[in-house]
Amino acid sequence: MDPQLEEISKKCITIADYKLLTNNDVTWFIATMIGSQLVRExxxxxxxTELRGALHFGPMTxxxxxxxxxxxEQELAAATLEQYYDLKExxxxxxxxxxxxxxxxDIPRGVAFLDGRFPGIRKIFKGKFEKMMRKRGKMVMDRKMVDRMIEEYQVMDKKIREAIEKTSGNRHCWDRRNSLL
Structure with a gap:
């Protein structure tokens, strides 16, 4: 396992964290349901965001x-490179x-939480996209490159989500969670 992913998977997201992510407005059970979805998304x-930045595209729509x-096929063919990306994102x-x-x-609150608790997530995405761009040197950006970067995003997103799932599934985290009930 990648050392950064292993580091992520060994941390905890507790019920108190999920309650904080939902502004302490709901019960712990509902907070866990909503908070876990918020963390994943x-x-x-x-x-x-890092993918769009690496491609020098504007913010998410x-x-x-x-x-x-x-x-x-006509929409894809007629689109600018950024429009093509928007269609394929x-x-x-x-x-x-x-x-x-x-x-x-809710997303900015979730992103801020992850950037604070798990700064490695952004570093993993950013590092991989920068590496892909450097490999190509002064290559002209084209649709194939956009497609490759989207594919790489999907691979990394899956791995990071799996590491995040472990933050609430390991015994140490459950011991901490139960003490908060």
Whole structure:
């Protein structure tokens, strides 16, 4: 396992953390349900933010309703490189106006929590994207490069989410959680 991922997986996210992430507005049980979704989607948001930064694209677009249709070949062909990326950017129902757990306004709180507790998450994404860009030297950015970077984002996002899952699943964390009930 990557040392940074191992370091992430050995830390804890407690019930008190989840309650804090939900502004202490709900019971511990509901806070855990909402907080865990917020943490997962905040990981993805950090990754997508770093990906957009590496590509020198603007910030993430505001949330919309989920659109399950794939962009047409004509839409993809006519798009600028940034528009192409926007059409291909990984989406999530939990990062949309259709989310049942979190709202767009919650994401900055989740991102701030992760940046404070797990600064390695941003470093992993940023480092990988910078490395990919350096490998290409002064290469012209094209759609294939965008596609490769999106694929790499998805691989890293999955690994980091798996490491984050361990933060509330290991025995040490459960001992800490139970003492907070």
């Amino acid at each position: 905040s990981v993805s948001t950090i990754g997508l 505001p949330w919309t309703k989920v659109n399950y249709t794939e962009p047409s 990984p989406k999530s129902i939990l990062r949309s106006l259709d989310s049942l757990f979190i709202m767009e306004k």
